[in-house]
Amino acid sequence: MGKGVEAALHCCVIMHWLAGRPVTSAQLASFFGLPPAYLQKTLRALVSDGLAEATRGQSGGFVLRRPGERISLMDVVAAVEGREPAFQCEEIRLSGRSGELGHRPGQCAVSRAMGRAELSYRTALAGQSIADVAGEAGSRARDRTIAAFS
Numbered sequence: 001m002g003k004g005v006e007a008a009l010h011c012c013v014i015m016h017w018l019a020g021r022p023v024t025s026a027q028l029a030s031f032f033g034l035p036p037a038y039l040q041k042t043l044r045a046l047v048s049d050g051l052a053e054a055t056r057g058q059s060g061g062f063v064l065r066r067p068g069e070r071i072s073l074m075d076v077v078a079a080v081e082g083r084e085p086a087f088q089c090e091e092i093r094l095s096g097r098s099g100e101l102g103h104r105p106g107q108c109a110v111s112r113a114m115g116r117a118e119l120s121y122r123t124a125l126a127g128q129s130i131a132d133v134a135g136e137a138g139s140r141a142r143d144r145t146i147a148a149f150s
Helices: 003-018 025-032 036-048 073-081 109-126 130-137 139-148
Strands: 052-055 061-064
Touching: 003 025, 003 036, 003 061, 003 073, 003 130, 003 139, 025 036, 025 061, 036 052, 036 061, 036 073, 073 109, 073 130, 130 139
Parallel strands: none
Antiparallel strands: 052 061
16 A cells, blocks of 8 residues: 555544644645645545545645544545556466466456455444544544644
């Protein structure tokens, strides 16, 4: 997973803590020391996938579109990275000298193992919400972060 997933998850936790109060991409970029254009692209992915909403105007910014309890980590990963499987079997065993051994096309043991692993990690991510992560971070982190955006 790329850096965008980490940034998106942290931004979602902050938006959860801010409870509907808009936060700008510039504020978030400054807070995390990230390039504003980079973070803007990440936040737009959240908006495109319906996880966040962008509001315009002087008091505009980004807010979560639904409660953090209803946004899973997998939702955020899918918004930023896409929904394609992380492992793409290219059937290399059918090429070169390996291909001369008469392997049959179709899912091999490596592909099946990677599929099981991916299902496991996607299930684990789907089972944790932004609110869960925010709670795990603790009230001290929450209070300090909210104060930084006041």
